[in-house]
Amino acid sequence: MTENFFLDGGEVLAEALQQARASAADGTDAAYAHVLGLVAADDAALWATLAAEHVSVLRSWGRLSTAASQCERYLRDERGAAHRLPLLIERAQVRSESGMHAAAAADAAEIREAVGRDPRAELDSAAHARLRRVEGLAAGDPATARRYLGEARAVFESVGDAAAVAVLDADLRLVAARGGSDEAVSAILAEDSDAATSVPRALARALALKARHRYEEALLVVVTALASDGLDAALQLPLLEELVGLLVALRRGKALKALSAELSHLTFMEAGGSAEGTEPPAARFLRVLLTTFGLLDRGEVQRARGELDAIRELADSDRDRAHWHLASGEVSVAAFKRRKVEADLTAAVSDLTTALELANTDQLLDVRIRALRLLGEAFELLKQPDQASDRWARAHALEEELVARQVSDEVRATLLEDIPTEHDERIRVAAELAASGPGGAPAATAVAAAIVAMESARGAAVLAGIAPGAAGALRRLPAPGDGPAAWQWLRTIADATARDEAIWIMHARPGRVHHGIVGRGLVHHVDLPADRGELEKLVKALRKECNEYRLGRPEGRDRVSQLIERLAAGIGVETVLGLVPPRIKRLVVVAGGVLSDIPLAALPIKSGRGAPGGLGGLGGPAGSAGSDGAPVPIVTRFALSDLPCLSARPLLRQRAVGNRGSRALMISAFEATPEDFEGELLRTDYRRVRILGHGQTDPKDASQTWLQFAGTKNERDGRIQPGRFQQANLTSCGTLILGACESGMAQRVGRDERTGFVRAGLHAGAASVVAARWIAEVSVTAVLLDRFEGYLRYLPRDVALQRAQLDVRDGRAVPAGDVPEPGHPAWWACWTLYGDSGHQVKAPILRASARRPAHVIRRLFRTAVQTD
Structure with a gap:
């Protein structure tokens, strides 16, 4: 603070200054206006010094905005303009404490330049120290910052200003922390x-x-x-x-x-x-x-x-x-x-x-991550996919490290869902290009590139788990960004579909769900807003509701219906399937991550959309799907099957063609041991294998995922986990039917893909697998799978499962047990066909079925051979 002034007749000024300082101690500053009014008109230097003191008081209170505006007002006064030095020192400190370090450093430079020009001007040690602090906080170089702050600290320490030393110590810690x-x-x-x-x-x-x-x-x-x-x-x-x-x-x-x-x-x-x-x-x-x-x-x-x-x-x-x-x-x-x-x-x-x-x-980790993401996109657009993948992978690694350091599980889960993989990014870039065609209409090659990007993401996650060497099919995919090659590849896929069949490929990335529809003369790409995290919550809630206790209560079944409706709205089912022409009766679904857990067969669509009779022209009873325009499950219009990825289709189709036939093995896992099951498959080639038993899946712990067989010593001795199951000899099996609870559920691998008994069955050589997504009621399971096997004698697998599900839904197949509201989708929509959707029985057998047995079943530990 300025010392008391005793000028000629200046006792009044000195007394006013004392009162102003006393008022400042009580938190008011109005008295300074009176003090400045008492300064003689020709004493500009004193006026500027007292004005700087006023700004200093405001700054010490933390009223930086008021201090800044008051300082500017004083500098515009001709007396402040003539004697700027004390006011500039205060302004530099105000700016520095407001985070405006570059402007503060500019003030400090102006002050030092002014002192250098005027031999009469000088800075006392305290003013020099305050400027050094300003310059240290503004320094971009950590070494310079430490040196300047150290100089300021030494000055304040020498005069015993402990409060200023503590502030400088905090400044030095901050600089050191910024330096790592x-x-x-x-x-x-x-x-x-x-x-x-x-x-x-x-x-x-x-x-x-x-x-x-x-x-x-x-x-x-x-x-x-x-x-x-x-x-x-x-x-x-x-x-x-x-x-x-x-x-x-x-x-x-x-x-x-x-x-x-x-x-x-x-x-x-x-x-x-x-x-x-x-x-x-x-x-x-x-x-x-x-x-x-x-x-x-x-x-x-x-x-x-x-x-x-x-x-x-x-x-x-x-x-x-x-x-x-x-x-x-x-x-x-x-x-x-x-x-x-x-x-x-x-x-x-x-x-x-x-x-x-x-x-x-x-x-600045957030900047590094975002820069790497955008660099990946730029390289992808420059058709340098290796460079793009490298940048995206580096960004992903940094983000996962960041996620691991957060406190709450909810935040970690949200961040994990929001972290795009390189596949998410590649699909996003391709989709944006597809949407930016002339006049807003996507070019066919851009649409094809987007669908190929989706296929690349699915294949990278699953192909290696289906068959040894199958991942080589990915190398035959068109390069990212090669629209013409993607279009040619997609036309080959479309030409391989039946006239009444289409492929529905889906991929969820943060904030969007991408849909591709491919068939003969049919190619669409739809990119819809969706909350992937919300879809995860809905699927978990659905799984929680789907148990016999909850489904036995009306409120439990109502809750399942509500969740199914929300899932349909969440992925935009009506928008997507509105693009499918009425001639399409069968849909091959390719979906991963959370989308693979959605029971598509149960999702509601309007029945008026090309679904006469409610069975899509399959000969069901008229009106079974509800009145025209009323919501009905997708299965009333389409027969559905689930394919791991498009690149796996030729492999699974080849297996299916080679493994057609009726010889079947029905295994009572309650009686047969794992060794009995494995030995029987080694002794005889079976074209169809059905396992009756119990299973359990823990999505968080693979060691708690198993199928229960009879044990030689105890129950635990009879459990088969997916790793062992995939070693079974199923290379002759066209259709594997897992009639066990939760057999279609699986363990997460990484963030996007699951491995479980379905994947294990395909890896073991089966061409297709029928399994349940959640706990299946025993009596519904028995009647539905019996119907399915009956329809397999003359219908493709997907249509056979569709018929069996509709039979349960519409009451043509009645469970033996006391099942409330057996037509509710919670009982039948859990069953899904994975893999090849074609016929199990060869055409010649269909023509000769009246002359020789067509259906031969061996039951383990019920050894009679059944023919019909």
């Missing part, structure tokens, strides 16, 4: 978290938490600071900058959009501009950056480029420059999609590589 010092990070985190109420301490704690990749906790710290009572407007900016990075890292897209809208209405008090109330450069940079993302969302690419270029010079730190180059790269990628000019991609690669280099600290 684990010791400094630990020291910041060791401080009492409740003490992080001031903005500087909150920002330091958030930075330390980010260094440990604990983004969720850092977000809570920043949000708490922003919500604190009496937060000064000038302190909003540094907190908002942290908030933006955290929201990006935690995939909070809705919150980012809301923040962008809010920033456009925020009034930042000027902390260093030329006029009161004007927007500071740092605030403008942040606002325009968020505005750019909003413009990109609306497709206003040219305007986004103009806005971004206008703020390039405002990026005055590595952090800001990293964000600018990241946004510039994203704008260039968007420009390429509109103009198809390769120079845009070249510019994008350059900008994104620069962003990656600048974001070389843990505090």
Whole structure:
């Protein structure tokens, strides 16, 4: 503070100054106006010194916005303009504490230049130390920052200013933490978290938490600071900058959009501009950056480029420059999609590589991840798939590391669902290109490329688990981005379908579900909004409801119906199947991840859509599907089968053709041991194998997934797990029927694919597998599978299962047990046909069926041979 002044007749000024300082101790500053009014008109130096003291008082209270505006007002006064030095020192400190380090450093440079020009001007040690702190906090080089802050600390320590020394110690820890010092990070985190109420301490704690990749906790710290009572407007900016990075890292897209809208209405008090109330450069940079993302969302690419270029010079730190180059790269990628000019991609690669280099600290991990994602997209569009896969894989690894550091299971699960794999990204890029054809109409080659990208994702996950060497089929897929080759490949697939058959391929990525419909003269790609996390929750809830106790109660069955309706709406069934012409009666479904768990047969569609008689022309009783336009299950119109991937179809079809016939093995797993089962398959070739028994699946623990056979010593001795089951000799089996509970459920592998008894049966050599998605009621299982086997004698497998399910649904097949509302889909929709959907019985046998036995069954431990 300024010393008391005793000038000629100045006792009044001295007394007023004492009163002003006393008022300041009580939290008011109005008396300073009176003090400044008492200063003689010709004593400009004293006036400027006292004005600087007033600003200092406001700054010490944390009222930075008021301090900034008052300082600007004093600098515009001719006395302040004539003696700027003390006011500039205060303004530099106000700007520095507001997070405007570049502007603060500019003030410090102006002060030192002025002192160097005027021999009469000098800085006392305290002023020099305060400037050194400003310069240290603004320094981009950690070594320089440490040196300047160390100089300031030494000065304050020499005069015994313990409070200033403590502040400098905190500054030095922060610089060390930014430089990657684990010791400094630990020291910041060791401080009492409740003490992080001031903005500087909150920002330091958030930075330390980010260094440990604990983004969720850092977000809570920043949000708490922003919500604190009496937060000064000038302190909003540094907190908002942290908030933006955290929201990006935690995939909070809705919150980012809301923040962008809010920033456009925020009034930042000027902390260093030329006029009161004007927007500071740092605030403008942040606002325009968020505005750019909003413009990109609306497709206003040219305007986004103009806005971004206008703020390039405002990026005055590595952090800001990293964000600018990241946004510039994203704008260039968007420009390429509109103009198809390769120079845009070249510019994008350059900008994104620069962003990656600048974001070389843990505090900018979010920028690194986003830059890698966009680089992958740019390389994909440049038809460099290996480079694209490398960048996407690196981004995925960083994101999984980030997820592991979060606190709550809910946040971890949400983040995992929101992390796109390289397949998600490849499908997204292909789909966006498919949607950007002339006039908005997708080109056939672009649609084909999108469907091939979906097939590549499925094949990469499952082919190796179906047959040794099967993954080689992936290498025969067209290269990513090769539209003409993709179109030729897809035409080959379409030509191999029957006239009444279509393939429905699906893939869920974060925020979208992609659908492809392929058949003779039929190719569609539909990209619909969907919440993958919500679909996961619905499937889990459905599985929980589907047990005999819950289904025995009306409210349980109602709950299942509601969940099925929500799943249908969630993936857009009506929109997709509305593209399928009436001639199509059979659908081969290719789906992975959460989509593979949805009971498609039960999903409701409107019966008026080309489904006469409710059975899609299959000869069922008229009206069984409900009145025209009323919702009915998909199975009333389509026979469904599930295919692991399109590349597996020729392999499974070849197996099916070679393994047609009626010789069947029916195994009572309650009586036969695993060794009996395995030995019987080695002794005799069976074309159809049906296992009657019990199974259990634990989606989280593969060791608790098993089929129960009779044990030689105890029950546990008779359990077969998928790994052992896939070693069974099923190379002669055309149809494997797993009549056990939960046999179609499976263990997650990674995030996208499951392995279980269905996959094990296909790996063991079977051409097709019939299994249950959830716990199946015993009496419904018996009657449904008996009907299915009967229809197999003259119908394709998918149609046979469709008929069996409709027989149960419509009451033509009545379970032996007391099953409430047996036609409810919860009882029959769990059964699914996986693999080849064609005939089990050869055509010649169909023609000769009246002259010789066509159906031969051997029952293990019921040894009579049955013929009919």
